[in-house]
Amino acid sequence: MAGTLRTDLRLHDPDAFYQSLIDAHRGLTDDQSQQLNARLILLLANHVGDREILAEAMAAARDGLAD
Amino acid sequence: MSEFAYPKFTFQPPPELSGKGGHVPVVVVGAGPSGLTAALDLGKRGIPVVVLDDDDTVGVGSRAICWSQRSLDIFDRLGVADGLVDKGVTWQSGRVFFRDDEVYDFDLQREGGQKMPAFINLQQYYVEAALVEALQSCDSVDLRFLSSLTNLRQTPDGVDLTITTPEGEYALRADYVIAADGANSFCRRSLGLAFDGKVFEDRFLIADVKMRADFPSERRFWFDPPFHRGGSALLHKQADDFWRIDLQLGWQADPEEERKPERVVPRLKAMLGDVPFEVQWVSVYTFQCRRLERFRQGRVFFVGDSAHQMAPFGARGGNGGLHDADNLAWKLALVVQGIADDTLLDSYDLERLPATDADILHSTRSTEFITPEGSVSAQFRDAVLALAERHGFARELVNSGRLSTPYWYGSQGLNSVDDPSDDFKGSLVPGAPCPDAPITNPDGSRGWLLNHLGTDFSLLCFGAAPTSLPAGSLPVRPVVIRTDELGDPDGLVSARYDGYPGTTYLVRPDQHIAARFRYAQATDIQQALERAAGGLVKSPAPTAREA
Numbered sequence: 001m002a003g004t005l006r007t008d009l010r011l012h013d014p015d016a017f018y019q020s021l022i023d024a025h026r027g028l029t030d031d032q033s034q035q036l037n038a039r040l041i042l043l044l045a046n047h048v049g050d051r052e053i054l055a056e057a058m059a060a061a062r063d064g065l066a067d
Numbered sequence: 068m069s070e071f072a073y074p075k076f077t078f079q080p081p082p083e084l085s086g087k088g089g090h091v092p093v094v095v096v097g098a099g100p101s102g103l104t105a106a107l108d109l110g111k112r113g114i115p116v117v118v119l120d121d122d123d124t125v126g127v128g129s130r131a132i133c134w135s136q137r138s139l140d141i142f143d144r145l146g147v148a149d150g151l152v153d154k155g156v157t158w159q160s161g162r163v164f165f166r167d168d169e170v171y172d173f174d175l176q177r178e179g180g181q182k183m184p185a186f187i188n189l190q191q192y193y194v195e196a197a198l199v200e201a202l203q204s205c206d207s208v209d210l211r212f213l214s215s216l217t218n219l220r221q222t223p224d225g226v227d228l229t230i231t232t233p234e235g236e237y238a239l240r241a242d243y244v245i246a247a248d249g250a251n252s253f254c255r256r257s258l259g260l261a262f263d264g265k266v267f268e269d270r271f272l273i274a275d276v277k278m279r280a281d282f283p284s285e286r287r288f289w290f291d292p293p294f295h296r297g298g299s300a301l302l303h304k305q306a307d308d309f310w311r312i313d314l315q316l317g318w319q320a321d322p323e324e325e326r327k328p329e330r331v332v333p334r335l336k337a338m339l340g341d342v343p344f345e346v347q348w349v350s351v352y353t354f355q356c357r358r359l360e361r362f363r364q365g366r367v368f369f370v371g372d373s374a375h376q377m378a379p380f381g382a383r384g385g386n387g388g389l390h391d392a393d394n395l396a397w398k399l400a401l402v403v404q405g406i407a408d409d410t411l412l413d414s415y416d417l418e419r420l421p422a423t424d425a426d427i428l429h430s431t432r433s434t435e436f437i438t439p440e441g442s443v444s445a446q447f448r449d450a451v452l453a454l455a456e457r458h459g460f461a462r463e464l465v466n467s468g469r470l471s472t473p474y475w476y477g478s479q480g481l482n483s484v485d486d487p488s489d490d491f492k493g494s495l496v497p498g499a500p501c502p503d504a505p506i507t508n509p510d511g512s513r514g515w516l517l518n519h520l521g522t523d524f525s526l527l528c529f530g531a532a533p534t535s536l537p538a539g540s541l542p543v544r545p546v547v548i549r550t551d552e553l554g555d556p557d558g559l560v561s562a563r564y565d566g567y568p569g570t571t572y573l574v575r576p577d578q579h580i581a582a583r584f585r586y587a588q589a590t591d592i593q594q595a596l597e598r599a600a601g602g603l604v605k606s607p608a609p610t611a612r613e614a
Contacts, residue, residue: 007457007461011460011463014460015469016292017464018432018464021447025441030442038353058458059579
């Protein structure tokens, strides 16, 4: 369980990924979009599996939001 | 530094007004960058062309300002690049800011050993003026200003045009028409063509400002900056101490109000600080992305904004129009000369429609990032920008415009697929534009490869001249890379083309690669050449030539 979150670019064609992410929300209300994001995080977290990595990702995401 | 003086073109009564002439192989409608480029390309090939424009000067205001390397390579082929590069501002780096912080900088990090820079910034009027000047000394091109196209009617064997001038109306019949008459194209409306697409619900203030400032020659882009909360801002340096500023205003902004100096000046002061500046030109615009279903409509060919419009991020509109002209001109020349069959002209759509779709896709993605629709898109955008300062992957997602790149036409249509056993290394493929590289001339002076490829079909051969082609072939110019012909002083020609003795590239007149071989047989070259000329090559008639 060594962790170490990778934040170098690993996505192939990042612009296409970003577009698919935005497209996934098209036509949803804000509440529905929040629900989609929550489900997406859970699915991806399970795929990652590694609790250390997930903890690092949560810390990186929280950074600068509430000091 | 001397400023641009708008030329005043006079009306010269054409022969048609005194009952002479009346027929010309090619008419170009519209004297913007793409129309003028098409006219010059055709003119240099000896094709008689009439250019019509309803105005008496070049375009007012900076308009398109970023010219890509590929566009400069085209201008260089046409002999107008040097003056533009001298006058323009060469740049290759940029910075992106989010709120108070710089989040990202980029350098287009180009390999050296290429004649043209990655980008120059230069006001469109300079480009148009340079093209007009070159056309004025081109005997086969007749530039007609203050000449409005007021009727267009297409028949199976020609196009009938009515032209209205200060001294009356006349008729002109063209074999082919290049419709380069811009976003509100009269030609497009005359043919009743649908031009559907998407309007981006946003407004931008665009301003040319003259000031002495020591900002470096780089592209600067701000998301939600302190001087313009909630919007984006873009700053580009142009020639003559002009700066181009784009400020996002939002869909609710009133275009009439926003153009007024009392609105514009405070916005610019907030951005530029305590620098004295002078506002030279202001416009408020919205943009759309749309294209014609086909750019070829019988004998009428649409180039530039008449064929397609897109968001400005990435400088793909102006550059794309030049690439249209570059793609069309040699094909039209071969058909007008009676060398290639009319079907060659169908490849204009085959090649430029996907190229345009790629430009529209990239500029649309940039727009969606810069002006997110809805709160979720805005949340993702801000999250990317917040993460970008510390995390590499997020920097790659920041999209303030993906700059224009040349389209690789691929191995379909005119271009031949590699024989797999030839085993070419590297990323170059048939359909790609030829990369430049330094060469040495036989007299020892240095030069550039692209200048030797010229404007005809050429065979770029490594080590030895090609075996001669069968009689009746299209003329092809050999360009031999060998110490006693063209030297390869830095090894970059061989490296960029994966060339070694025996390697041969067939290069199209627009300097895109048509085919390549390791050990070229005359019959292979002949076959690839016929394919690149549209398949049905007519033997040049020797009797006609002697006559």
